[in-house]
Amino acid sequence: MKPFRYERPSTVREAVALVEDDPGAVYVAGGTNLFDHLKLGIVDSRLLVDVTGLSLDSVDVLPGGGLRMGATVRNADLAAHPEVREHYPVVSQALLAGASPQLRNMATLAGNLMQRTRCPYFLNVETRCNKRDPGSGCAAAEGHTEHNAVLGASESCAAVHPSDLAVALCAVDATVCVLGRAGTRRIPVTSLYRLPGKHPERDTVLGHGELITAVELPALPMAARSRYRKVGDRASFTFALVSVAVAVDTDGDRIRDARIVFGGLATKPWRATRAEAVLRGAPATADRFAAAAFEELSAARTTPANAYRVPLARDTLIATLRDLCEER
Structure with a gap:
């Protein structure tokens, strides 16, 4: 049995102070x-700070439109929420595509x-992993x-970002609200995650002790016409081989x-800005969809073992665009 402390603070600021004061503390x-x-x-965390009692579990409609979703809302409840299902279907679909x-x-x-x-390799402590043990090497590079990721990888790490939800939130311009001892800040979800570079041990731009308190979705009319499509080894309880979140x-x-x-292609959710530029103002045709996919995926760097992901991503994007553009 590994010893650890467990704290259940009554306020958000108390939680932040507990974690910031202890380098070995984590939120749970x-x-x-x-x-x-x-x-x-x-x-090997010595202190677990439970944040489930901090009243961060509501979903509220914002005065100017959009939603504010508390950090501890359960994924099942969020997927079933009527405002999410009606105005941000891509978010609900992504949640239902994840885990079990x-x-x-x-x-x-x-x-x-x-x-x-x-x-x-990250999950096996007997192997080399720069993310788990900085400077030890990357067993995945030669194993x-x-x-492995085909976009955004570095010599230090080629692990694929696992979240379905993060992919969908990037597609609807979501923002995370964060509290640290220095105060509050707002970060677009598209800017929350870091590319691995030479420091893959840092997944996000958050500092130690900073706590996500909510995620806000803007009033984005196109989000009501959105879809999440995931391709995996099986129908549920699997990470994406390829996924795509699209709003048009x-x-x-x-x-x-x-x-x-x-999703499923890169070391973080991959906003396909080059593909978006090809589509913006263009006819909604199969040729244009294919051109958009080609423009974005031409930057992919593959091995013989993972090269299949590029045509799979292309076909997944084309099918999703076709389905959305045919809806009336």
């Missing part, structure tokens, strides 16, 4: 990712966003590369605007 809510890593010996019903009943919004980017705004047979984010 549902714990569906953290507890696995504690058991495997990947994490049992895990969705436990996992929280912020916990999902903060789960570690990882590969099988099994089938599931059309004018007749032309695309006025689009949001496209890939």
